[in-house]
Amino acid sequence: MNFDAALDEIRRALPAERIVLEAGGLAAFESDGLTAFAVRPRAVVVPESEADVVAIVTACARHRVPYVARGSGTSLSGGSLPHQDGIVIALNRMNAILRIDPRERIAVVQAGAINLALSAKAAPHGLYYAPDPSSQQICTIGGNVAFNSGGAHCLKYGMTANHVLGLRVVLPDGTVESLGGESCEQVGPDAVGLFVGSEGLLGIATEVTVRLLPKPQAFHTVLAGYATLEQAGDAVTRIVGSGLLPGALEIMDRLSMDAAHAAVGAKYPAGCEAVLIVELDGAGDWVDVERRRLERLIADSGPVEVLIADDADERLKIWKGRKSAFSAVGRLSPDFIVQDGVVPRTKLAEALRGISAMSRETGIRVANVFHAGDGNLHPLIMYDGREPGALERAEELAGRIVALCVDLGGSITGEHGVGMEKRQFLSRMFSEEDIAAMKRVRHSLDPDEISNRGKVFPDAEAPSLRMYGLHPLEAAGQVSRL
């Protein structure tokens, strides 16, 4: 590796003000949404065009300098954690929404475009971009592509990969090419599908073509309180089993309700250990008919109280409480780890019992917020980082929860990705041969592992870490987690 030679090349390609080397400037990039870790990179560079990205990557490739592409740094798995010998490529200035084509129902954006900005730009055409991670006010489409981000509406609408039609990518050797296209149908193999969710290991997407959907005409949002978590889980099974396909099916437990109440004043029915949020969406007529079926199903599931959003304001209030739940837990505990395991939907109750038993046994508080419709759990494991050994104990509990999810037939991650955080768990889900095949693909494109080195694979060379506090954006209430 020859960092200085790479830097010289980059200096010839980019003006000095877009190359950050001083400690103060680098500090802002030390950490991402996985707040327990921080690493200072050697340099941060800020490209403004695909040509800039190619120049940077080519220099890194020639001199074997590791790089990490980064959007807004909201990864919850440490996916955009820098490498201590490497460069952070900050894509934030490449944030243009290049084209909205309402007739084709597609948009072409640069990687640094903000998720919610895209929907805002599409709104006048009656269209929107469906994937809605809780960080959508700040997270970038490029980051969503790298981690195949989800959100609250995945059961019906799918994840990021289901909405990306085409990509312009810079491969780790500096080659630029287009994958996919502009039609919803394509002739395969599905290279776009492989690239999305590869966590930056196969290259950098600079331009993304996504499909847009017609905005639902109507929503019907219900919040039902239950005496027990299990009852809320049973209600989910009933609803899904009935053939209804709600846009969202979310559960929050008592601790998360308390947190959301403390943080944003969200109100929940008294005497409930869990609330279920169900949202129907679509054409107005369809929602009208479905809501009657939903009402019957919920009434039969024995709720303590049912609140129905009467207008857009009340709907937004329900969602504000839900989407703020992660950062709100910061009110209950100085530090916490968010887990992202998935279990088969019918195993939800079993998983929750297991988690609550582990919490009792270890004395570590765990709040539960989850996408019940697709079995995606988000246990929030609380600890105090100033207390010696607390992080380690919390991580150990997190590991046991991940193991439980895999044992129940699920996954180690539903939407946050493997990143730094879950590398050691990948081999719980995949055999040596499975992982070897992924590595062969990676090495074929990136023999020196310069593109996001140290992530995803269990034995990957890890950047040296130190503990850190809450993400600055999160502490400021600008970022929340999902």
Next chain:
Amino acid sequence: MNPSNATEADAASNRGRVERPETPDEAARIVAASERIVVVGRGTKPGPRAGDPVSAIRLDLSALSGILEYEPTEFTLTARAGTPLRELRAALEENGQYLPFDPPLVDAGASLGGTLACGLSGPGRVRFGGARDFVLGLRFVDGHGTIVRGGGKVVKNAAGFDFPKFFVGACGEFGAVLEWTVKVFPLPPVRRSFVVDGLDPARAVDTIVRLTTRPLDLDALDLRPEGERIAMRIRMAGEPESIERQVGTIASLLNVEPAEVGAIAWYELDDLTWCGADRTLVRVPTPLGKFSALLAAIDAEGADWRASAGGQLVWVSLPAEGFASFGRRMAALGLTGLTIRPSSGSPRGGRIGSSIERTFLTRVRQALDPQGRFGVLDA
């Protein structure tokens, strides 16, 4: 592969064996021991691999058949690649569910593996998405003869590289998929079909735009030629009451009263029986913006067509002699097609039009199939 690869001498002296493994391990051993493999399912779509050398060993997956796991409440189903879609449809319908990408050729005997290898979706893909959107996990034998698992068996999963999506449309390149896990959905309570006819291409595209930019419960949006004009089928799915009201919305949007038709009138689009044996059947994805230009290219070749997915997928029935010139026309439009069935006796197949093979795919091939056991399709 070019037809010239399959010489008559090959055919006479060295016709490839057919191997029909009964277990995944057996399939892996066959791959490891063979220089050149062509993966075969149930034979309904010989087009993609029509140009492979006859000396290649046929890896027939029809014995690797059957549903392995089906959890209706989880919306997930795992089946071996050789499982006939008919069998899946029966099992799903018993539980009021279906494959939302609506695969064609079910009654012709198509297998799950062959359908996904060709990346085929049917008219119903308009509602929730195509084949790629419903694959969750797989097991495949790569070119090293190793069995690899990718994805998972739950409806949401972000762990590891997404091999399941990658293998949709791979046509037996890169490896032989032995097992798929797919996401399924509840069947809509009712479906009703309506026809609007007498459209010219510009008006047809305009009608598609009007319908697809609004939140209607569209289940299919197909087009076909009718004399000099185009007829459009609009299929709605959902609650009877809600469809009734939406038909009114559509009538006022389009300024015509759509005529209701039975499903049978459009059955041929699902089963592709309209394309004769002397014709080459090619599947051409296109953005809506190139739909009219593609129709002009089809006309210029004297070919017939049917369109699906709101004009974004065109099935072309091509006279045998038009294969090369149609390929050039598609390349000029920047489009790539896939041959599904060659015309009788012709070895012309594979992909046609604009090439999709570039650095990314080449590198992935070097990783998964460095010796090229599974071959490389044209284009």
